[in-house]
Amino acid sequence: MRRLPKVRCLVIVLIWIAGLIAGCGNKAGEDIKIGMIYELTGNTATYGTSAASGAKLAFKEINAGGGVLGKQIQIVAADNKGEPSESANAMTKVITQDRVIAVTGFTVSSCGIAGSTVSEDNKIPFVAAATVNPKVTVDEKTGQVKKYTFRACFIDSFQGTVGANFALHNFNAKNAAIMIDNSSDYSKGLARVFKTAFTQGSGQIVAEEAYLQKDQDFKSVLTKIKAQNPDLLYIPGYYEDVGKIVKQARELGIDIPVLGGDAWDSPRLVEIGGASALNNTYFTNFYSVEDKNPVSNAFVEAYKQEYGQIPDSMAAMGYDAAYLLIDGIKRANSTDAAKISEALAATRNFRSVSGDMDLNDTHDAVRGVVIIEMKEGKQVYKETIRP
CATH class of the missing domain: 3.40.50.2300 (Response regulator)
Incomplete structure (x- = not known):
């Protein structure tokens, strides 16, 4: 059997490799x-x-x-x-x-x-x-x-403004308290927008208290807020914290409207806070099936x-x-x-x-x-x- 020239062999091998690469590339x-x-x-x-x-x-x-x-x-x-x-x-x-x-x-x-x-x-x-x-x-x-x-x-600038206007016009709120999750960019940003829009609408912020994610006991903070007698409480937090806060607020006799943002939206909110405690609460959101x-x-x-x-x-x-x-x-x-x-x-x-x-x-x-x-x-x- 005649042997193929080395150059020809090399060309055939290169063509074969190119075909494999092309095949892999297509796949x-x-x-x-x-x-x-x-x-x-x-x-x-x-x-x-x-x-x-x-x-x-x-x-x-x-x-x-x-x-x-x-x-x-x-x-x-x-x-x-x-x-x-x-x-x-x-x-x-x-x-x-x-x-x-x-x-x-x-x-x-x-x-x-x-x-x-x-x-x-x-x-x-x-x-x-x-x-x-x-x-x-x-x-x-x-x-x-x-x-x-x-x-x-x-973004927050729209959501927070809508929340503030809802508080001012739907509840005729003259003053409000805010609870802010200091470990969350989301919470701090939304609170800042709400505060600006609420005060520009002639409302007054009478209390501004902070907490951290995974805190369990909020009653000392809520007691301070209750003493200021606000018309409304704004909590731009995540559902796990919000559920606990609202539940403890109701236990302290704080029965004012509570308002928050889209991070409330979770089935776990009701599991944590309880259905009755969450009555008279509202939140801004992206969407509703209704x-x-x-x-x-x-x-x-x-x-x-x-x-x-x-x-x-x-x-x-x-x-x-x-x-x-x-x-x-x-x-x-x-x-x-x-x-x-x-x-x-x-x-x-x-x-x-x-x-x-x-x-x-x-x-x-x-x-x-x-x-x-x-x-x-x-x-x-x-x-x-x-x-």
């Missing part, structure tokens, strides 16, 4: 990898698991409809454990190891801020689901809008079919954030990070579960705020305040 290129990072464990796990369920439903629907850019979406999920440091780690992993082209997720502001720092450094588009602190999309040091970071939710529109109705039915239960606001935000990200990729008609970011920044009339919304110059969603009242352990929709 890997069948899917578009999207990172999905949520608080799946830790104190805020009910937020993250609900939002993740909403996002998974959205991606399932998108894949069933043909995917995006002719390819299927592959979800690369990670748990940030409700901690900023873990959020940075999770973002780093999905970007540098899993090689995702974009990321969605996060329901806790401090986690979103940490995650966005990593996504910006790596120039990867990131759509946050329910992080309301302005520092998620705007760099605190420079004041510059972050190029690759966006969010599907409103706020009807075609997108919401379809989402509720799909969610019930998929999971056998009614979606909460975090599920709705996870769903919206996933669709918002994919909408940007479709309009960019590319997986290029800069092109996706440009398309997201130009988002107008996006059909969210709470109605049409835009993204403004700071990459934040311009959408309505829902007012929820707690009655005998049930959430009751009161109204939607639109920008």
Whole structure:
């Protein structure tokens, strides 16, 4: 048998290797990898698991409809454990190891801020689901809008103002007390906005008390507040603390209206605080299933079919954030990070579960705020305040 010349052998081997590489590349290129990072464990796990369920439903629907850019979406999920440091780690992993082209997720502001720092450094588009602190999309040091970071939710400046106006006009509150979680960027930011809007509306803050997450006994602080005889108590905290605070407030005879923000929204709130204690309490939120529109109705039915239960606001935000990200990729008609970011920044009339919304110059969603009242352990929709 004649031997092939060495050069010819080398050419054949190189062609064979190139074919293998091309084959592997095509196989890997069948899917578009999207990172999905949520608080799946830790104190805020009910937020993250609900939002993740909403996002998974959205991606399932998108894949069933043909995917995006002719390819299927592959979800690369990670748990940030409700901690900023873990959020940075999770973002780093999905970007540098899993090689995702974009990321969605996060329901806790401090986690979103940490995650966005990593996504910006790596120039990867990131759509946050329910992080309301302005520092998620705007760099605190420079004041510059972050190029690759966006969010599907409103921010504190709108939510806190709506809450203050609701207190002033619906309860005719002349003075109010505030309890602030000093370990939370979310709580401090929302309290600051509420205070400003309430005092500008001729209200007076008669007490401003602090606590820390995981505190158990709030009665000494509540006793100080009771002595000031406020018309209303504002608690921009997370559900675990809020449930305990409201329960202990009622035990001390504080029966005034209590108002809070979106972080109240968890089934655990009633378990911790008790249905009767939570009567005469209200909170601002992203969404209510009673706020009807075609997108919401379809989402509720799909969610019930998929999971056998009614979606909460975090599920709705996870769903919206996933669709918002994919909408940007479709309009960019590319997986290029800069092109996706440009398309997201130009988002107008996006059909969210709470109605049409835009993204403004700071990459934040311009959408309505829902007012929820707690009655005998049930959430009751009161109204939607639109920008």
